[in-house]
Amino acid sequence: MxxxxxxxxxxxxxxxxxxxxxxxxxxxxxxxxxxxxxxxxxxxxxxxxxxxxxxxxxxxxxxxxxxRRPVRRITYLGGARTPDTPVVDLAPLSVTARTTKVRARGHLAALLKMPTGSPLTEILCLGHEGERPHSLARIYVPCDLAPAACESLPYEAVVTRLMELRPPLAEVREEISVRLPTSEEASTLRISSALAVLAITRQAADTAGRVVEAALLVLPGDRADAVFTTHHMLDERPAEA
Amino acid sequence: MxxxxxxxxxxxxxxxxxxxxxxxxxxxxxxxxxxxxxxxxxxxxxxxxxxxxxxxxxxxxxxxxxxRRPVRRITYLGGARTPDTPVVDLAPLSVTARTTKVRARGHLAALLKMPTGSPLTEILCLGHEGERPHSLARIYVPCDLAPAACESLPYEAVVTRLMELRPPLAEVREEISVRLPTSEEASTLRISSALAVLAITRQAADTAGRVVEAALLVLPGDRADAVFTTHHMLDERPAEA
DNA sequence: GAGTGGTCTAGACCACGAG
DNA sequence: TCGTGGTCTAGACCACTCA
The missing domain is CATH 1.10.10.10 (Winged helix-like DNA-binding domain superfamily/Winged helix DNA-binding domain)
Structure with a gap:
């Protein structure tokens, strides 16, 4: 019934x-x-x-x-991407970034495999499509890998500098879960606090196993997808797109 | 306030x-x-x-x-996995499977890149932990790649046969989204229809580009994670775990 | 049958947006 | 100011579980 x-x-x-x-x-x-x-x-x-x-x-x-107007869905491209692909596919969108220094604690310290209290640079990114916010990313990097005095740099410049400073990545681990947004996230993304979000935790390590980036991404569940494409390694290695 | x-x-x-x-x-x-x-x-x-x-x-x-007792979270291992890893990590769990023949239509036909009406074998899997269902998978394969007369085989046998029949995979694409369960899914998984689920669409293709499997997975959002680990291909190729 | 949650009612009052 | 949605009330009735 x-x-x-x-x-x-x-x-x-x-x-x-x-x-x-x-x-x-x-x-x-x-x-x-x-x-x-x-x-x-x-x-x-x-x-x-x-x-x-x-x-x-x-x-x-x-x-x-x-x-609702049919919103283009946000696509998060995980895994097999070239190192200079942005964390979220924000192609025609604008991103504002704010950089601050924080200290690792709790879950974040574990994620970065750094002791509690270690200094970090936090890059807070907010993706916009038109007026409307539509993705939230908190990227944490050890201070020595963060661009100096980048508080005032635009997002693209910050990302470019990050990539230059960063050693080549060996492994990227992404964990995806569903949860309700915190009230801060809900108001930042302008979504209802009852709308589940896709929460992506991204951990990137260099060849020595050092974690050089941890990112917490929050995407509204009603218009976000995460896509992972894996090219299996066979006799012939397919070219990566 | x-x-x-x-x-x-x-x-x-x-x-x-x-x-x-x-x-x-x-x-x-x-x-x-x-x-x-x-x-x-x-x-x-x-x-x-x-x-x-x-x-x-x-x-x-x-x-x-x-x-709630702290439930072990269900971990879906995506991407970089060996071909014989099950679709969902169901290690100490039981899975019941039911195999039927259906016809491709709409989204499913597009996913498999087959014309509408093509015959398919559907494998409906329900993961259990104790008494409680906790994951739902609908796996679709072209009939020629499906084990014959496997309606009565246990899950493990079906998977084994599938792997034997299947050509080596070249590319796996997984798309993850959040949505509310259909009422059927909610009652099958015994979750509230208000609890968002992690919906994973998995598409596996062989080296010729033929889609040899499409899978629709539904995991309850309150206890499911999807994990993707990518080993970047550098000079040295790291061994896959 | 007693007790529980599931659904629903017919309002009330407040907060927000626009004229 | 007025219409809107947001929150809340104090019940009612049904469905399910268990003794």
Whole structure:
């Protein structure tokens, strides 16, 4: 027996799929919809929450519920990439970076295989697409591998300098998990705190086994994919794209 | 201003973290807790939903809310793995498989690069840890690469036969996304339909570029990680673990 | 049958956005 | 100021589990 919430969500989803509701359209108010479907407002809101989690509907406080424009999905390219590929594929997007010095503690120290309290450079990156933030990255590198006085450099310059300072990488480990955003992440990314995010922990080591970078990436779950392509090493080694 | 829901969730989370509530413990009933915190039952249930999404609390209909035993997280090993590594690391776990013949359609046909209607063998795998299901995999292979009459074979035998029939792989592409489970997936995995899952689409091709396997994996977001390790190809090629 | 969670109701009050 | 969504209330009724 499908719940009323799901019945309503299915109906609205169908309305969007068949073009009766178009991207950018404002939905009738929640009170209106509740009356149409003859349910209480909490029930209707639950139905909208389903669609919101699917990325079909966007709620804007004080304005209404809107059919989301089909956003290009963010693609995180993991693994087999050339060393100068940016951490997230931000091709036509803008990234703002802020660099600060912090000290390793807890999980972060373990990730970098450095003792607690070790000085680190944190590069906080926020990817934008138009007005809207859409990816958050915290990159940590040992201070000796960080560009000096780079607080004011633009993102591209920081990345370029990082690559120059860094020894060649031997191994990259990426761990992907799903979780709810912290409230800070939710407000930074302007997503609902109920929308799960893709959390990627990236650890890059040089040939000596030294961890030269740890990165914590947060991508909104409704529009992020992570893609890994592995070329198996056979007799012939395929060229990497 | 933190909401009451978050205040309550924070308090319960703290009770768990500090050991005042221990794994396996049953929480007081929702009505009881609502009275303690002086909130209505929906508000209290929202607070529990937060903890449930974090994997700290498990709701069991008709029995109560329980502090979750720290479950071993499921680790999906992607990318750089030897060909005979199972799709999901199910080491001490049991897997049941069911094999049926289906026809490629829509997304699946595109994934396999086969025309719509092509015959496929579907291997439906359900990973168990004890009584509890914890991973769902749908593996599709062209019929000529599927073991004949394998409907009744155990999982391990099916996988072994698959590997024997399959040409060496050249490229594996894995796409990871976050979404809510379908109602079928939620009931099969016995998770709440509000708990996001890690959805992994795996596409394996042989040296000729033919797709020899497409797999759709669904892992519960509260206890699943996907790990990718890339050994960069430098002068010396590191041995694969 | 007693107790539990699951769903839903019909409101109330507050916070936000736009005119 | 008005309409919107955000949060919350104090119940009701149903479904499930277990004794």
């Amino acid at each position: 499908p719940s009323r919430r799901d019945t309503i969500a299915d109906d609205l989803r169908d309305r969007i799929a068949t073009g009766r509701l178009n991207p950018g359209d404002r939905l009738p108010s929640e009170a209106h919809l509740a009356a149409q479907y003859m349910v209480s407002t909490p029930t209707l809101r639950n139905a909208l929450a389903v669609l919101q989690a699917e990325g079909l509907v966007e709620k804007v406080h004080g304005k209404g519920n809107f059919v | 933190p909401s009451r829901r978050d205040t309550i969730a924070d308090d319960l989370r703290d009770r768990i973290a500090t050991g005042r509530l221990n794994p396996g413990d049953r929480l007081p009933s929702e009505a009881h807790l609502a009275a303690q915190y002086m909130v209505s039952t929906p508000t209290l249930r929202n607070a529990l939903a937060v903890l449930q999404a974090e994997g700290l609390v498990e709701k069991v209909h008709g029995k109560g809310n329980f502090v």
